[in-house]
Amino acid sequence: MAAAASNGLTRRAAVAGLAACALPALLPVRARAAPTASAVPAVLSSPAVLTPKALGAAMLAVCRSGTRLVAVGERGTVLLSDDHGAHWAQARVPLQATLTSVCFVDERTGWAAGHLGTLLRSDDGGQSWHKQLDGLAAAALVDTAAQRTGDATAIKQAQQLVNEGADKPFFDLEFTDAERGFAIGAYGLMFATADGGRSWEPWLGRLPNPRSLHLYGVRAAGGTLVVAGEQGLLLRSVDGGASFAPLPSPYKGSFFGLLRTRGGALVAYGLRGSAFRSGDDGAHWDKLDSATPLTVAAGTALPGGGFVLATQAGDLLLARQDTAALRRIPSREPVPVAGIAVAADGALVLASLRGMRRLPAPALD
Template identity: 50%
Template sequence: MIGNFSLIRALPVALLLAALSVPGWATASPGVALLNQAALHSAKASRAVLLAVTRAGDRLVAVGERGIVLLSDDSGQSWRQARVPVSVSLTAVQFVDAEQGWAVGHMGVILRSTDGGQTWVKQLDGVAAAHLALVSAQQGNDAKRLKEAQWLVADGPDKPFLDLYFSDRRNGYVVGAYGLILHTTDGGDSWQPWMQQVDNPEGLNLYGIRPAGGALFIVGERGLLLRSVDNGGSFQALESPYDGSFFGVQGSPAGELVAFGLRGNAYWSGDQGLTWRRVETGLEVALSTGTQLPDGALILASQAGDLLLSPDRGRSLRHLTDPAGASIAGLVAAPDGSLISVGLSGVARLKHNLSSAQR
């Protein structure tokens, strides 16, 4: 049986509140309308619950509740709202260049932009994703997989995607609740269910996916660590140093990576996940997000607003002075060197001088 969705409550507070803000979260019929309802524009959009932020060239793109997408071309000093065809909460966003990007969210939504985030089109939703899983299962001989796919169709399109990773304009993955993972080789024009390629028999929630040193890593609930060394063709489970949920992972081109999650836990690996060492954070609250700076340094953030800096790609972490003081769901370095955060209170330009902080 696919993992109990109540375990998604282990997500950082921002994601949980966003889920609860969606009308009809637990019932399929009211929620389906949100898949075809354009996001409303609001003068207060920059203070809405925002869950992720990234760069599209020199532009900043933030996403969040009710389909809100915000754009900034001045390093976060001002924001404007983009046109979005859905009203469901968006949980993650990535651009591979200044024009091409994707966002994912609740109810199985996958959106694509080809103009730097100004406009978006819906490529997939939970209804279509469940149908894809069913068709794929019907073509195999796995009774358990078929039963799970039938359950996805019957239960409705409320399953969220929680993260994504594209290596270029054509090849990408989206991951989410119940172990859902889809793969595309044509920029999202078509998607293939990838669950059968992943060593996750319990269907544990998948919270994050990132590359490191030529490999691809997925983290999830109950300490799940997955690695692909064949360009995403298959993912094998790694021995985990921790049995609590990992909410994210950050990797370096050299193959070093940091997995982080519940109760301030962070673990560093210098050998692509074969062995792990706990990194002291001094925190008991969940680490909710992280970002890499242009010089390779790493910043992690907690759901309580703590900021941790690692100048050595995750081997050690130290607290930045003047913590943010509000729940943080996403971070990115702006073109002018400032640090942009998003969370329960919307978007903020943090006052840290990142160059001096690393000395």
């Protein structure tokens, strides 16, 4: 998996072992492609196909919008459940790019992000979506920002992004309210919005990331933003994103995600069962004993305190309280898990490469 991470697989694609599952459409490579004409890829203009097969699609993320569950995955697939994950229906999506992340701030307003610089917004609980950004527009924004600085290196990098076309995968999203949000992704991509996504501002130049390492997780609280990524990269802003500084990293392997507990602690997780907890916004980290060599693929906070992590084989690592103690719950049905959420009835809902799975709350006892 170390090689996979350095090759820059999609955050959830890498941790779920998609290379072994032969889904090349989900696997952007680490090396940048040669410059090509900036044509609009067909998948950005073709609606996602409505098909019963969507229920078995590779799903990469899931979240709550009120009591509804919204899951996203390959080829623009968005699935909705209004019965806590027991049944799912496909939503209409205006494109076929693979979606890797989804985030709702209330029961109606949410965003999804994914390959080809895709950023989508929904105002009806995920029933319908409209595109706010794609990779071509994102590259143009980076180029405009670089031209304003007059920095030759930034201008050269921006022009390379323009020449490469739309291939700009986003890996994670974070919105603090209906106006302010952040999207991160490959090659150090970071964009921010202060108007609900009507406009996006590139923040690449604000990050101390000279090697353009991939960014896989972002969490915000108040004026503090923490970003985690490839090769143990940890960055933090304490001024709302105006500036970032590197954090001492407790691990040199890749982090594939961040979660924030109800008590305010951060948990970073990734390769080879690695998981670390910080109670001071990343200044110090304590290693969590996951008791597994498997990559930790997903995680979410629990409503009553604590958190749960999921490995690439579907095992659960449960912390009932906001502590460093983890209890491993072996998977009853081993599936490559890529995302996890808590349903309104307390059940755990897993986004996997074989569709959606529901684990009743008693399974956590």
